[in-house]
Amino acid sequence: MGVKLWLLITALALPLWSASEAAACGTCSVGDPTLTIVGFEQPSAKRVRTSATARHRNDRIGEENVDQLLLSEQRLELAGAYSPTDRWTLSLMMPLVHRYVTAVNLAESDIWAPGDLEFRVRAVVYRDRSFAPRHLIGLIGGLEFPTSSIERDTEGVPLPLEFQAGTGSWDPIVGASYTMFSDPWSLYLSSVAIFPTQGTADTKAGTSFRQTALGQFQPWTFLAFQLGAEFRIDQPGFIAGVRDPNTGGHITYGTFGIVALPHDKILLHITVAVPLIQRLDGAHEEGLAITGGLVYEI
Amino acid sequence: MRSEILTGAIVLALVFPHCVMVTDGIEVDVVYEAAAMPQAVLTDMGYRVKLDRALISLGRVELLECDNFVLQVWRLFVPGRAKAHEESTPTSLGVPMIIDLMESSGAVLFAGTLRPPPGRYCGIRVVSAPADADAIASTPERADMLESVLVLEGVVEHSETGLELPLRVRIAEVIEGDMPFDEPLVFDGPRSVTVSVRINHIQWFDGIDFAVSAGAAVHQKLVENMKSSLAAERL
Numbered sequence: 001m002g003v004k005l006w007l008l009i010t011a012l013a014l015p016l017w018s019a020s021e022a023a024a025c026g027t028c029s030v031g032d033p034t035l036t037i038v039g040f041e042q043p044s045a046k047r048v049r050t051s052a053t054a055r056h057r058n059d060r061i062g063e064e065n066v067d068q069l070l071l072s073e074q075r076l077e078l079a080g081a082y083s084p085t086d087r088w089t090l091s092l093m094m095p096l097v098h099r100y101v102t103a104v105n106l107a108e109s110d111i112w113a114p115g116d117l118e119f120r121v122r123a124v125v126y127r128d129r130s131f132a133p134r135h136l137i138g139l140i141g142g143l144e145f146p147t148s149s150i151e152r153d154t155e156g157v158p159l160p161l162e163f164q165a166g167t168g169s170w171d172p173i174v175g176a177s178y179t180m181f182s183d184p185w186s187l188y189l190s191s192v193a194i195f196p197t198q199g200t201a202d203t204k205a206g207t208s209f210r211q212t213a214l215g216q217f218q219p220w221t222f223l224a225f226q227l228g229a230e231f232r233i234d235q236p237g238f239i240a241g242v243r244d245p246n247t248g249g250h251i252t253y254g255t256f257g258i259v260a261l262p263h264d265k266i267l268l269h270i271t272v273a274v275p276l277i278q279r280l281d282g283a284h285e286e287g288l289a290i291t292g293g294l295v296y297e298i
Numbered sequence: 299m300r301s302e303i304l305t306g307a308i309v310l311a312l313v314f315p316h317c318v319m320v321t322d323g324i325e326v327d328v329v330y331e332a333a334a335m336p337q338a339v340l341t342d343m344g345y346r347v348k349l350d351r352a353l354i355s356l357g358r359v360e361l362l363e364c365d366n367f368v369l370q371v372w373r374l375f376v377p378g379r380a381k382a383h384e385e386s387t388p389t390s391l392g393v394p395m396i397i398d399l400m401e402s403s404g405a406v407l408f409a410g411t412l413r414p415p416p417g418r419y420c421g422i423r424v425v426s427a428p429a430d431a432d433a434i435a436s437t438p439e440r441a442d443m444l445e446s447v448l449v450l451e452g453v454v455e456h457s458e459t460g461l462e463l464p465l466r467v468r469i470a471e472v473i474e475g476d477m478p479f480d481e482p483l484v485f486d487g488p489r490s491v492t493v494s495v496r497i498n499h500i501q502w503f504d505g506i507d508f509a510v511s512a513g514a515a516v517h518q519k520l521v522e523n524m525k526s527s528l529a530a531e532r533l
Binding site: 149 | 316317
């Protein structure tokens with residue numbers, strides 16, 4: 001009975017980890033946006049999931065009263081994931097991006113555009129036991145496709161990366177994760193690096209490394225609380241070979257999330273990410289980020 | 299069923315309409331207007347100046363906030379350090395331009411568009427600095443403007459005595475001229491205005507006695523006259 005209860009709680013708890021990501025944009029995201037759909041629990045063979053995730057974030061780029069841009073971004077990420085075996089999970093995620101940019105002279109740009117399609121594979125390469133593992137180590141690989149549109153000014157020159165819904169480039173993704181379960185507590189660590197290539201508009205986002213550390217407490221089967229930190233460090237971005245001065249540097253967010261299971265096939269999650277340490281290059285300040293969504297297991 | 303839902307979601311995402319709406323903000327178009335050039339300029343000291351060549355290089359134009367206007371004017375007493383192709387900002391244009399005052403006589407030349415933040419702007423500053431090879435209207439024939447801000451060539455003759463002197467002026471120092479507006483430009487929301495900077499070189503030779511003055515004295519008086527001849531007007 002005890003083992004069954006533990007298995008049940010673990011099985012319910014595992015998907016709840018998935019709400020760990022901070023809000024993100026095409027060029028300045030934090031965390032792993034596909035974790036919502038993939039999760040980091042042991043895959044369940046033949047499982048199919050879909051999800052819809054909404055993200056909101058604010059950004060200030062440039063010097064106030066000189067060249068500052070205020071960015072408000074909302075993203076809707078539609079995703080699907082399939083696990084052919086209990087070691088592999090494949091996922092596809094397509095973001096729909098809304099960006100509202102206000103320039104220092106009150107000029108406004110309202111942009112609705114598709115972002116970069118993202119494909120990821122997660123493979124469990126180590127588990128301490130087949131059923132109800134306490135320790136999982138996984139490898140992550142993936143690719144971002146240049147499906148986002150490239151925004152240009154009236155003379156056809158690509159706008160800065162901050163205006164773009166994605167990088168517009170083929171971006172390989174490599175990473176690894178570790179998960180530990182000790183009911184009712186869980187711990188998740190992941191490291192992911194993204195290597196943007198030259199974009200379709202002669203833009204090049206810098207290589208980005210993201211680190212996630214997340215703890216979860218699940219006092220009830222239907223509700224869990226998460227507390228974590230998200231770290232991101234970026235190389236500078238370039239437009240037409242010229243460095244974008246307000247790109248690069250590192251930032252650390254503190255995150256707090258709540259995950260609920262109103263139904264055995266439905267997971268709801270909301271996460272607030274607060275920037276704690278900002279050492280971004282140039283004049284660049286990221287604001288509060290909020291993520292909320294739904295995962296449905298078919 | 300599963301694959302249909304997945305496929306549908308991805309297709310929906312891929313065909314998501316791409317839409318960009320841009321609303322213009324505060325914009326200030328800046329134009330230069332050179333006064334019409336007569337056959338000869340008659341000065342207040344009785345000289346007739348016939349110009350064969352008159353070129354000026356303008357390096358920067360900048361809106362002056364009312365609150366900082368006194369400070370900005372004070373900078374007039376600090377040696378200028380302007381150079382060609384300065385970085386443009388929402389309140390300044392750093393694109394150098396060479397104006398041929400003979401060819402552009404009476405013409406309106408578009409300098410560029412400023413996109414300043416909301417505020418009160420009481421004047422505009424024009425900085426004359428040596429051009430670079432990328433300056434607007436830069437040509438090999440005007441290569442001397444790479445080292446000069448003002449080049450004047452012609453002949454000066456006194457209308458009574460008949461004294462005739464060659465005129466060759468080359469000024470290399472950076473010259474700043476501040477022009478207050480009749481009324482402040484107040485921007486509290488998106489709008490577009492045009493500001494004209496008038497260059498009245500007809501007055502440049504006033505107060506100069508070419509018979510007794512030469513070299514630095516003529517240069518100094520020319521610079522003073524040049525500054526005072528500039529005027530800004532909102533169109």
